[in-house]
Amino acid sequence: MARQREFDEEKALDAAMQLFWEKGFEATSLSDLTSRMGIQRPSIYSTFGDKKGLFEAALRKYTSSHAAYVRTNLQTNSSVKEAFRAFFENMVAKEYEESPKRGCFCINSMVELAPHDEKFEILTREHQMYLSVIFQETIERGLRSGELDPGINAKGLAQTLLISLIGLTVFMKSRPERPFVDNSVKEILTLLR
Amino acid sequence: MARQREFDEEKALDAAMQLFWEKGFEATSLSDLTSRMGIQRPSIYSTFGDKKGLFEAALRKYTSSHAAYVRTNLQTNSSVKEAFRAFFENMVAKEYEESPKRGCFCINSMVELAPHDEKFEILTREHQMYLSVIFQETIERGLRSGELDPGINAKGLAQTLLISLIGLTVFMKSRPERPFVDNSVKEILTLLR
DNA sequence: TAAATTTCATACCAAACGGTATTTTATTTA
DNA sequence: TAAATAAAATACCGTTTGGTATGAAATTTA
Numbered sequence: 082m083a084r085q086r087e088f089d090e091e092k093a094l095d096a097a098m099q100l101f102w103e104k105g106f107e108a109t110s111l112s113d114l115t116s117r118m119g120i121q122r123p124s125i126y127s128t129f130g131d132k133k134g135l136f137e138a139a140l141r142k143y144t145s146s147h148a149a150y151v152r153t154n155l156q157t158n159s160s161v162k163e164a165f166r167a168f169f170e171n172m173v174a175k176e177y178e179e180s181p182k183r184g185c186f187c188i189n190s191m192v193e194l195a196p197h198d199e200k201f202e203i204l205t206r207e208h209q210m211y212l213s214v215i216f217q218e219t220i221e222r223g224l225r226s227g228e229l230d231p232g233i234n235a236k237g238l239a240q241t242l243l244i245s246l247i248g249l250t251v252f253m254k255s256r257p258e259r260p261f262v263d264n265s266v267k268e269i270l271t272l273l274r
Numbered sequence: 275m276a277r278q279r280e281f282d283e284e285k286a287l288d289a290a291m292q293l294f295w296e297k298g299f300e301a302t303s304l305s306d307l308t309s310r311m312g313i314q315r316p317s318i319y320s321t322f323g324d325k326k327g328l329f330e331a332a333l334r335k336y337t338s339s340h341a342a343y344v345r346t347n348l349q350t351n352s353s354v355k356e357a358f359r360a361f362f363e364n365m366v367a368k369e370y371e372e373s374p375k376r377g378c379f380c381i382n383s384m385v386e387l388a389p390h391d392e393k394f395e396i397l398t399r400e401h402q403m404y405l406s407v408i409f410q411e412t413i414e415r416g417l418r419s420g421e422l423d424p425g426i427n428a429k430g431l432a433q434t435l436l437i438s439l440i441g442l443t444v445f446m447k448s449r450p451e452r453p454f455v456d457n458s459v460k461e462i463l464t465l466l467r
Numbered sequence: 468t469a470a471a472t473t474t475c476a477t478a479c480c481a482a483a484c485g486g487t488a489t490t491t492t493a494t495t496t497a
Numbered sequence: 498t499a500a501a502t503a504a505a506a507t508a509c510c511g512t513t514t515g516g517t518a519t520g521a522a523a524t525t526t527a
Contacts, residue, residue: 268433
């Protein structure tokens with residue numbers, strides 16, 4: 082044993098996450114990272130391997146905390162319809178406060194990296210699959226309680242809601258007028274009859 | 275007047291479009307561009323200004339041809355439901371043949387550039403708005419013919435279909451299993467009752 | 468045919484890139 | 498306290514980046 086680490090690895094990783102989330106992989110330079118993370122280049126390389134390794138660690142941190150956020154969010158409300166409504170509306174409201182519009186780090190990575198890097202193709206797909214399972218379980222809860230129409234296909238509907246969520250998230254990056262998005266949210270939620 | 279141009283500007287621009295579409299703005303270098311466009315650096319700069327100018331020209335070329343494609347595609351079929359079904363299914367089928375998954379150049383740009391560059395925020399938003407108008411007009415045609423439920427809100431439904439299309443396009447970049455996407459398409463189209 | 472003009476090709480530029488070797492500083496163990 | 502070890506800081510590396518200056522080649526107009 083010898084000298085002890087002076088920086089907090091989790092805090093440094095969080096700073097990197099914020100940066101990659103906002104600017105993406107290519108547009109974020111090592112200089113950006115060192116200044117925002119508050120550590121020197123060699124510390125990054127000794128701790129995370131290389132730039133891609135750091136990005137991967139940041140994305141994993143994001144997906145795990147995002148998954149937890151979605152899960153608790155959908156479980157708190159006893160009404161399933163109300164839970165989804167609050168979840169979608171909250172997501173829209175939050176994004177309209179953002180500037181620049183960061184959207185979802187995982188979706189951003191899906192667009193920038195997944196098509197050219199199998200590791201990120203798998204990582205992003207698995208996160209989306211996990212979200213669709215959370216959606217499905219929530220819908221199934223609504224079916225058991227009798228709140229939802231028994232004719233509903235839980236899995237199919239979950240997948241559709243997830244795709245709508247992705248579409249909303251991406252579309253908001255172009256700063257469309259609010260009613261456009263609000264109306265779509267309403268319409269999408271009618272699938273939860 | 276003097277020496278005449280040796281390269282075809284449209285062909286060169288098309289080559290640039292393919293490259294930017296596949297790799298995005300940041301990941302495409304001037305060297306990539308010169309070799310694929312078949313012309314030298316100075317020709318690019320004298321013709322298109324700079325890298326961003328070339329990208330913008332390429333994106334404009336894409337959006338105008340894409341808009342025309344969508345318009346004719348939705349107008350050919352007399353049945354509106356059938357037109358949308360064919361359009362969505364065709365789009366999914368085409369994307370599953372692609373490798374790497376290029377998705378939609380406009381959507382890719384919305385994710386990479388729109389949040390940090392107002393010019394692209396506007397450009398991408400306006401293209402989406404245009405698409406939603408095409409959708410809306412198609413739905414209104416179905417309302418007039420009596421094919422669609424008169425209770426349908428043409429504008430709202432058009433916007434929702436557009437957002438679903440965006441979600442599908444982006445999601446396919448992570449190479450999800452085909453049934454996931456196919457089921458969602460079916461479910462989305464049920465909104466066209 | 469000669470002057471004028473524009474394109475093309477080569478070569479080049481400073482700056483920024485991702486990544487490391489090296490030295491200094493701090494802490495632990497023997 | 499001395500040797501060993503690991504982290505921090507500085508300085509540096511070759512390569513690639515986007516962007517140009519320059520001169521040769523070609524076509525027009527006068």
